[in-house]
Amino acid sequence: MAQRDILEYPDPKLRLRSETVTRFDADLGQLVDDLLDTLYANSAIGLSAPQIGDLRQVLVIDLSDEGDAPQVYINPVIESKTAWGLVEESCLSVPGVVGNVVRATEVRVRAQDRDGQTFERDLQNMNAACLLHEMDHLDGKLFVDRLSFFRRLRIRASSKAKARRQSSAA
DSSP states (O other), X not given: OOOOOOOOTTOGGGGSOOBOOOOOXXXXXXXXXXXXXXXXXXXXXXXXXXXXXXXXXXXXXOOOTTSOOOXXXXXXXXXXXXXXXEEEEEETTEEEEEEEEEEEEEEEEEEEOTTSOEEEXXXXXXXXXXXXXXXXXXXXOXXXXXXXXXXXXXXXXXXXXXXXXXXXXO
């Protein structure tokens, strides 16, 4: 198990679509363990494989106060969405940015566990919003894509300025 580096916007790898997992082996188990280690090391509630540069459809979430209730979703598919609401979100891949986005707050998801067993689960409130946020990463989308046009422009300008500062410091 190891903590992995998190890709940050505007890294182009964050815009790539993830591939369906077909091999449920030790390598996949290691990815799940690394995702969980990275999640907990960053005191986060959700993390997807693309955020650490791995383009497989794998995500983990844990909204427990103690960080002892990990949920693993491989090849997740939303079966239904209801109860739309405004949710405040942030993202490890877009540090320092917080925004309100419209998300379903009740979902039914079908996915596989780390052993390949299929399951269905009903999620509500923040669990549902967190799952949807992480599933966006699997499609190459970021929560900032759901913000207003002008807010996206400000974020893009800020990230370009940061990238210029970093390249001139190197």
